[in-house]
Amino acid sequence: MFTLSTQLRCWTFASADELEELRRETREAFIKKQEDSIQDSSIFLSYEEECQLRRYYEGKLKRFCQRFQPQMPNYVLGTAMAYFKRIYLHNSIMEPTPEDFMYTCVYLACKVEEFNLTMQQFISNLDEDQSREKSRILAKELRVMEMVHYHLTVHNPYRALEGLLIDVKTRCTDIAETEKLRPFFDQFFNKSVLTDACLLFPPSQIALAAMITSATNLGLNAALDRLVGWLSE
Structure with missing residues (x-):
């Protein structure tokens, strides 16, 4: 966990x-460790x-x-x-x-x-x-x-995102375009992996941000509103 x-x-x-x-x-x-051997600090x-x-x-x-x-x-x-x-x-x-x-x-x-x-x-x-x-x-x-202090287990947002997607499919049966979100997920993660997000936020929050951004880009505002409603309950 x-x-x-x-x-x-x-x-x-x-x-x-x-x-x-x-x-x-x-x-x-x-730099301090190099002070004895390197006098010119401009090389750093x-x-x-x-x-x-x-x-x-x-x-x-x-x-x-x-x-x-x-x-x-x-x-x-x-x-x-x-x-x-x-x-x-x-x-x-x-x-x-x-x-x-x-x-x-x-x-x-x-x-x-x-x-x-x-x-x-x-x-x-x-x-x-x-x-x-x-x-x-x-x-x-x-x-x-x-x-890395032998801390080898990394909790990535991908599994959390799959859980959110299952929730949307289960609760929003009237929305047929949920699988169309995946390309937007990929775009989101391709950008976020180059940021410090994994050092600042839990994977569940990154997954939720991906879901909200992707749903907004695809115009699935109904699914987005319901998802936010479930999470706030």
Whole structure:
């Protein structure tokens, strides 16, 4: 249950300001560790540059998962992205090599979410030297687990959304277009996975936001009004 999970206890924050403060503290701690060996502080990335670099690798992780063969379920992407975001809350992106940890996060997420495939199947999706990447991924797997404090279970919003969709189908039998919501769900999650939503909100709230946004876009205002009514009862 999410309410008893390490995700809520350790990886869900009160506000975006709290996240920013933690990331700034992480950056300052990294720079302080380098003071004895590096005198020129201008070589370090600014906080804004760190954010840009982190977002770049998050986008790269997302694209890798979306073009993966065999097709990767959305919840594997969600879990991999959660690992990656958690790593760079307590580590500066100037320190661990983001590229290596990015692929290792995806590989570990495949295992945890039981998306079963061989290492050869996994590395066949890489454009880089496959033998080298295989060694790097295996070498860093335990390190990734350590960096996320061995909190490997991630509660994604996808299952919660399926429950909401079943409710709409059951209670709104007069609405035949509910399955047409799915493309809008995908659009919503494709955008939200690149934000800090998984670090700020419970999966049920993200799922509800996806449902409301999708129903609004499709013009299913009747279903939307009834859904909000049920939840407020």
